[in-house]
Amino acid sequence: MAGYAIAHLHDVTVGPELIEYLERIDATLEPYGGRFIIHGARPDVREGDWSGDLIMIEFPDLGAAQAWYESPAYREIIPLRANNSRGALLLIDGVDRDHRATDILA
Template identity: 60%
Template sequence: MTHYAIANLSNVRMGAEIVEYLERIDATLAPYDGHFIVHGNQPEHLEGEWPGTLIVIEFPSYEQARGWYDSPAYQEILPLRTGNSDGVTMLIEGVDRDHVATDVLG
């Protein structure tokens, strides 16, 4: 089942370390078939406020998502981001295209 790595970053301190992180992250995703589906675009706020920037990366499976996050290549660059921003990061399973809202009741 498709899994997503989701982050909400705030207080990003742009500088050489964040630039290096951005230059290197794509190479860490490739072996796990991960790719960005949301990254850095400004949302249109319809209700409420969302502090920060949303990032969503799609992976074909949990194993690939977790493998990417735990990989030596990603762990090597992770401090470049965590040392220069605040945020929350998580992995979450997606749903099938035939999912309906009431599926969560059963």
């Protein structure tokens, strides 16, 4: 099943460092089969409050997401993002295509 990297970023400062990060991140994803699913879209908030930016990257599995995050190429550019934003980044398993809500009760 797919694995995901999900970031919820706030107070993003778009300057030379963040531009460099954006120019370099795609090359770090390629070896691990990563691709952007959500990046920079403005949400249509229906319930609750929302602020910040949501980024979602899909990988073939959680192991690939973990290998990408720990890769020297990605570790090298993390400060370019982290020094110009605040927020959380997590790696998480997806679910199978036939997943149903009640499956978590098993």
